[in-house]
Amino acid sequence: MSTSTSTSPSCPSGPRANQVLLIVELLERIGFHLNPPDLLSCVQVSRHWSSVLMPHLWHTIDDRLYSWACILKVYISDTAPRLLRIVKDEQDTNSSIESFSDIEEAKVLKQIALEMWLRRRAETTHWLYRIFQKHGRHVRILRVSWPIIIRVAGMAGHCKQLRVLTVHPVLMRIGPARNKDEDVMRRQQQREDIAWTENYTGAKADWQGFWRTIDDEDEEARLQSSNPSQLSDGDPIWLNWGLTRRFWILVLRNPTIEHLLLGRGLKTLVPFVTPVFVCYALATLPRLKTLSNRFMELDFQTVLEHTSAIPSGGNRNMFYHMDNGCGSNLQLDKNFPHLTTLAIKRSLESSHVLMFLKRLVNLDQLFLGQISWSDRGQPPFADIDDNYEERSHSFTLTGLHLAQSGGLLAEYKPVQAAMAIHLIPRLPFLTELTTEVLIPEVAKALASHCKQLRIFRQGGDDECIGKDYQVKSDVNVVGVLLESCPNLTIIDTIQHRIDATYLAEHPWVCEATLETFRCQIVGLERMTSEDYQVMSILSEQDSTQLLSRDVAEEKYKRSKEQHCRVYERLSRLAHLQTLDIGGDVKGVGFHMFGECGDEPIKDVNGRIHLLDSYPIMDCLDLSLDSGLDQLASLVNLKVFGFEGLDHRIETAELEWFATHWPRLAIMRGLHIDDSETLNKMDTKTTRQRQEMQALRPLVRHESATPTNVLETLLHLEL
Template identity: 30%
Template sequence: MPRRKQQRPEIQHIPELISHIGAFLDPPSLSTCIRVSRLWHNTLLPLLYNSLDDNTCSWPEIFTHLLPSKRWNPGDWTEDFIRAVLHKHGGLIRHLTVRWALFNNAVSAASEFEDGSCTKLQSLKIFGTNRSAKFLEQTCFNTWWNQDKSTWDQVEPLLSPLFAGPFRPIIHSTKFWSQQDWITFQRFWMLVYNNRSTLQRLRLDTSIGRMKDLTEEFYDILASCPRLTYLENYYQPLDLEHLLDRMPQLHHFVDHFALLNRGALSKPMPQLQTLHLNGKLSTHSLFLLLKHLPNLDQLYIGWNFVDFSERPGPIMGDTKSRLTGLHFLLDSSKTADEYIATSILPWLPNLRELTLSHLGPCTASAIPVHCQSFESFKQLVTSSSIHPSYHMGTIDNTISILLESCPNLKSIDAIQHILQANYFISYLPTWPCVKTLEHLRCQIRGISRLADADQEFTYRQALINVMIDQPLTPNQKKARDIYDFGHVVQQPLLFARLAQLTNLKVLDLGMEYRKINAAYGRSKPYYKVGAKRYVEYGGPLPDTLELTLASGLDKLKTLKKLEVFGFEGCNHRIGHEELEWMVEAWPRLKEMRGLQPVRLHCLERDISTERLNRYIRKLKPDIKHRRYPPPTVK
């Protein structure tokens, strides 16, 4: 391009651009450059700063350089640098996640300027972190509220008259530390207050510093956020009824404390749609919530059902709940099975989702009777392995009641529940949910399989004797009968039944199968291979499906929508031929569970699985290999 001879007056207000490239471009080229720069700025910067988490990207490194021990060589990263970034781009931030006190204070300070910086937040989440003592000054909210506390009579400094009186902090250590946390505390609430017109989601954490008393001024700040519909409380116990009185706009409330501060509700609160209570709840409180929250859609609660004498009739009257999802977050006892079936489910005609630690036969039988639109059962997994030494607390074939009786069933996520192979032989009708079921995660057990290498050798000898017309020994007859029953009778029926589930997206038949605590006992079950010593964790479960083409795997070619296939813990005998078939038959397959690397103390390498993993990666590199993620209820 020709050298620029004269600068236009209208672009003199862009000194950075002029100083860097103005001397190398003529006016038309410079004008084009400015327009392109503005387009990039207006398009990409809002995307870049829309969501900001101060514990990702380079932010932790920046804050680490600002610690007292690093201040002698901060480089380009200074507090002025952070302020400059926030003043320039803070107005673009919509979703903010904070873990560093320094950043909390900087964002709050930026929100006080009249340039609109950091005043358009739609969601604000605060998390506490545990770090070593030398990090406390700048990196975390130093509030150990479980220690002895006393009121700090002379709170200073005050950053706003808002905190003069009602917001009384709790002192927990030296005055210096308390003042530091008092500043962080004020900064956080000022940030909430300055974003009150736009804030829609808020997560409170105890690390910002607890107050001695939750006065009306605390609820005033929350009530001043007209668009705040989602509140997550890790802060301190709140009065649920008073909170809902002050926040008619609140639709979703998550509370992580043991008990509601003043029990359940005493009057109708129509606004709440989702209630998540991690604490234990009595049956009496449960029925009061169902009665006074008429528009409640999802309820997540702990479990404290020790008194099963409470009946819903006197509380509920003739009113049935509109609840569509009920999720118990703690392990439930078998005694509760009948109570759920007779005293809870009849009041939930619209129930579609249920989460329990195990599904009992009474509950399973009551679901199709009282909840005719039922779609999903999720098991709250209570063990980290399906090894036989871990107590599952489930009854075989219970989930078959749902498969047989719920025509709208979409998902069964219950890996500790077992369908026995004999069930598939005895139950011949087609499941009514074959066209709706999308997610099936359970164990299929009881397959007749040869027990070990010796029995397999005996079976091969039997085949040879049959070919040469020689009589079979008793052991050979036994091995042949075991093999034939599994491969000729059981597995064809099993694969044929699974092949009917043409809308299936997830088929997962196992999970971690080892005795994972074997290495931590007093007498560790070691064995040696050459000079190396390994822990005996146990092998795959012997009575599971053989997932080979010879056993009928190709019948599952009808599962064209399958995206996730899991077989960890199955004695699957998958080889290269089966992997090639899967890639071709299931074009949407994007995740496999069973060939991923496993790391346990003194665990012998599984060379066969490693080879299969490498081969499938060559066939289809985009397939992810991982274990089923840790169980969560959302």
């Protein structure tokens, strides 16, 4: 136990078992795995635990989580109803207000509510200021959506080691002006904000004088904030500095920032800051790796010029995301090697795509809304700077992700066909492709020119496989990749379909590498309950009935053989971890607006379905009788999905899953549905979910999760 005494010199003497809990390295390791509520409990155990775990407790501040919303609700602008309820609650408790007429009582209550609101705002402001003064040096990740947090963090000078600064893409919550004088003060402050950003840009800006001024203001704020008399006056005067200034001071004070997300909430600050100033501020962040601009127009080339160099003179790798509402100028006239990932959530001309590939010479991942081609007088994917020799030059891009391709609409098919001819052949290192649909020409181009392709994902927001909602795509087109790309590891395309006969007859070259297979398998011949009844006819029956039995038996043999061939193909995927052959059959509108409560329903083999969300019938019959036991070789399977299918799974199959797939962690098909009607009436699914939970309690039951790479990345909270 010598380690504990060397690392914790203040440890009290005691049993060795207790001294273990005082080892600094051990406490720090534990602290990484605790959430803030648990950390708060830990720091209250002892001074030693507090000194070790306090940096972990304040490492991350996200004002949307835990108790922050309750603490900051006094800053919500719609004060009257909420505060009147507070006053009435206190009135009922204390009975300290005399009886008035209705009008007079309303006036008194409103005045009391306003005074209470101002007092609580002031108390909360002082509490926040003390928090950031005391613990700001520990904060590394700051995610905000309330202006008061920005103001206080910007003026408490200890918050200087941020790595992540995120302004959530929600409306910034700004309280109302209390009177005309305050409104005039705000407008004056806004004019000062504009002048401030204009005065401190460019090489001639007096930044040393700027920081002296800020230090003086901060010192005055510290003195004023210690005056208790300020508590009764609402927001103290030292708080009423420009929000724009406070935000950018926070940025400038933290050259350690690696990830900066300027969310839509900052749009309220757009009139008070110039693009030139923003670019200057970005140039002060030598460690910047991720920049997400969702709040104002910035010239793309200017941003790259200000973020390209680091003090050592070298380059850095950076990810830049530009919102589709910013309307920025995207033209580039020189090369920028430091940008490795670019995301622009809007439609771009094919010529711009080629320009990015040429000018961003180390571009590795490109995320776009979609590619368009409006100038039919110019060839697609053409650049006016191209000479004959450059037109065959290949690019190093490894990931191309398109959120939408427009399905197979006539106006988009020429763009997709042009990709197959003019773009895909120039991407020999492509390993990931995301598109809403895959046309045969693109699939064949990938097979011919992208030998390292490992991942093909389906773009778009809606994964519904219902016939009235799904993207119209060519059947079997995904099979081209399975047959031709030997390094394929992920096929994530639940709206795409492969015919069972085609699947069985065309060998896959990626059997040794495939880990995820999400695709519908359709076109299977299925036995009905009537077919099984006919097969049970005894030989003593008349010739007509016997003929029907022979027909049913032949159908059974064909179905069994077809199923076995499909199972045999799937059983070869020794490394498969996700097998998902189904998806939601209800459109996105159902999940957005809910059900009316009177949807017509239908029983399908003992399960209840909404009539407008009929299951896929020509899918695999996932019963042991159909040959399911051939999949016992998939010992690495973690995710199994059959949502939206007429799957025929019964208790025997659930017991088989529990026994033969030891690593199974997620099932999609027996989950609690969004539809209250289905949850109430589909008792068979409910019973089977309970049976599976009894067999394998740790297996989660859920619906298919979105797989749109672009949307997932762009909404990722860093």
